[in-house]
Amino acid sequence: MNAIADAVAYRRERIRVRGTVQGVGFRPTVWCLAREMGVRGHARNDGDGVLIDAWAAPHILDAFVQRIERDAPPLARIRSVERSPETTEDEDAPASFTIDASASSGSRTDIAADAASCPACVAETMDPFSRRYRYPFTNCTHCGPRLSIIREVPYDRATTSMAEFSLCADCAEEYADPADRRFHAQPVACHACGPRARLVRTDGHVVCLDTLTQLDDVDAAGNLILKGEIVAIKGIGGYHLACDARNESTVARLRERKRRYDKPFALMATNVEMIERYCEVSAQERAALESPEAPIVVLKARADCGLASGLAPGQRTLGFMLPYTPMHHMLLKRFKAPVVMTSGNVSDEPQCTHNDEAMRRLNPICDFALVHDRDIENRVDDSVTRVVDGELRVLRRARGYAPAPIDLPPGFACNQSLLAMGGDLKNTFCVVDGPRAILSQHMGDLHEATTLDAYQRSLKLYEGLFEHAPSHVVLDHHPEYMSTKTGLERAEREGLGVLRAQHHHAHIAACLGENGWPLDGGPVLGVAMDGLGLGADGALWGGEFLLGDYRSVECLGSVKSVALLGGEQAMHEPWRNTYAHIVAQMGWGAFRMNFNELELHAYLEGKPLAALNAMLAKGTNAPPASSCGRLFDAVAAAMGICRERVSYEGQAAVELEALVDEHCLAHETDQLAYPFTLPREGGTGLPYLEPLAMWNALLGDLILKTPVPIMAARFHKGLAKAIAHAVRVLATRDEERVVHHIALSGGVFQNAVLLEQVSTRLRAQGFIVLTHRQVPSNDGGLSFGQALIGLAQLQQQRQGEQ
Ligand SMILES: [Zn+2]
Ligand SMILES: [Zn+2]
Secondary structure (H helix, E strand, C coil): HHHHHHHHHHHEEEEEEEEEECCCHHHHHHHHHHHHHHHHHEEECCCEEEEEEEEEEEHHHHHHHHHHHHCCCCCCEEEEEEEEEECHHHHHHCCCCCCCCCCCCCCCCCCCCECCHHHHHHHHCCCCCCCCCCCCCCCCCEEEECCCHEECCCCCHHHEEECCCCCCCHHHHHHCCCCCCCCCCCCCCCCCCCCEEEEECCCCCCHHHHCCCCCCCHHHHHHHHHHCCCCCCCCCEEEEEEEEECCCCHHHHHHHHHCCCCCCCCECCCCHHHHHCECCCHHHHHHHHHHCCCCEEEEEEECCCCHHHHCCCCEEEEEEECCCCCHHHHHHCCCCCCCCEEEEECCCCCCCCCHHHHHHHHHCCCEEEECCCCCCCCCCCCEEEEECEEEEEEEEECCCCCCCCECCCCCCCCEEEEEECCCCCCCCEEHHHHHHHHCCCEEEEECCHHHHHHHHHHHHHHHHHHCCCCCCCEEECCCCCCCHHHHHHHHHHHHEEEECCCEEEEHHHHHHCCCCCCCCCCEEEEEEEEEECCCCCCEEEEEEEEEECCCEEEEEEEEEEECCCCCCCHHHHHHHHHHHHHHHHHHHHHHHHHHHHHHHHHHCCCCCCHHHHHHHCCCCCCEEEEEEHHHHHHHHHHHCCCCCCCCCCCCHHHHHHCCCCCHHHHHHHHHCCCCCCCECCCCCCEEEECHHHHHHHHHHHHCCCCCCCHHHHHHHHHHHHHHHHHHHHCCCCCCEEEEEEEEECHHHHCCHHHHHHHHHHHHHHHCCCCCCCCCCCCCCHHHHHHHHHHHHHHHHHHEEEE
């Protein structure tokens, strides 16, 4: 080649790549491409991502950048690539392309989420001739744990729970070789040097493995499961309890011991083909199951699928996931049927993570545990997803998804840093730094002391991601939320500003945010159908029509407020809501006169009505609440579903949805849908969904002994129709400024039937419907909305000051 001609054509470029580009094998990919294309220079990690210095002919550089974007490793998420060309002399160019040591300063780059084993690592684990044959912790740059093992940033082996394991010569070689897929894979390990799995008895006694014929401890654990045992399994982000999903009595025993009576158990199956024997799996659902995120996917179960009936009582769906670590692949290898893989905890406590604590807490539930000696630094639950209305929607955001960042919508300034504390149940928190928001993994119910601990620890870790501490915290209005209290304490201690975001405003903002709605995009009509939250007027809300944007919302209408009879108790005992609704709508006298032949009447007569009436009359322990969640409870209980008690939040609504007759839903005339009216409230003049007509129709159907699945369908349709009608009235009330965009949010919209019905009806009326996909529509998404509201307020304040 002509060296002089070459020199003339050379150009030097600095290529800045931002996004999730560290700890995912990005630099080795760049290195391989550079070598292949004859680009010289170097690449290194720094606080802003990856910085590449490249020397080559201009057209080669163009192709190089294209290839970087196209061939990025599977876990990389490139947010932007900026190129700054410089003129240069050939002699400045280095002789080859190299990877430089990381610049230690700054850490504003993203940690990737934990990722399911890649096909290459699975193949290696199953290959008897590989040195990682049946090694439960096989991983590479494209797969394996990250968030669950990190102690602090930057993400480097020394700052993870792999620090205790020094690399053997073979692994060290792979780790140092840019051409190897384990180059700088922080958790790289093997039989010789890495963590080990071992089967133990939870009572501390020695396991006598001699009685079992097995390959290793993982295989022995599989044998125990096949023999009907419940085995605790230490996974990537916490413990699971595993048992044979076909074994009715073991499943029943697991429910009893875990004190989890109704909530569905998640299942793990060897592959999609096995799942297809039990559930319908669409192409979209298959893709979700097989993605590196490997979430639980809620699937439509086939009738009489042959699995234990106690897996998901009262439901027509099953939640399935695929093995996502080599240990799971090894364990499931010879199973011919799915395995229950439910979180290793008792009732509402968080999943266990530490060995000693796990043994103590899980001993009453199971005799055996498959443990290992790599510490779980951050508890990360399994994520839960479901395809509804043609979109994959995250219902619980944890493993595989957190802490992937979410870009802020257009118009939000990139120089603000704040922390949103989230809600009380299904808590997540949200950290904003620069142009993106980072939503934490699902933390759970903060009233559990252990969850609150984990929340504080995770907050510290996530904030380690930032060069600057937050200037403000954003809190829910509810003074009793643990998240509010924790945020206030923090603000006082560190002198941070305090911002507030109303619960349902935050739901709507979260929905707008993930749909990229600009800060100045104008008002939308938000429909917040939820359990309960403290409203802007100090009342309990949970069924609101809100007009506005990130900055503020105005309440235009609601679901009718009905007493929350017994306060907190009304959440646990659905019949209380039925009684409160009947009294509020028609009065007990009218109900008795018209419907006294109903079994429901006899049932309610058996309750201490005098005491309840006194509570209603005086309003003691019976605050009014416009909650859509409680409306579902009231309706379900009237039909005899979960009437006496629910054992988990939203159970009545979930079971009511599962009962819906699909034929009726699709084909019955809308005339038979239970009707709501939209009168105006005396005091405020605001319209509200009045359910009196709905109750009359429903109770009439009860008298006619209409099958419950038909009634469930009629209720869902009626409510959807009413919501769509209210939207049309409210969105078009100002002829000059018709609102076209409708945001649907709140926990009630996790109901697939309602979401589909409402969306379809709104689209048919010409509205553009915004819904949740990557952020949960329940309280798990609240912190993201709070963060956006906080940012909008700050920006407004600053503009006001200028
Ligand atoms: Zn791999
Ligand atoms: Zn090794």
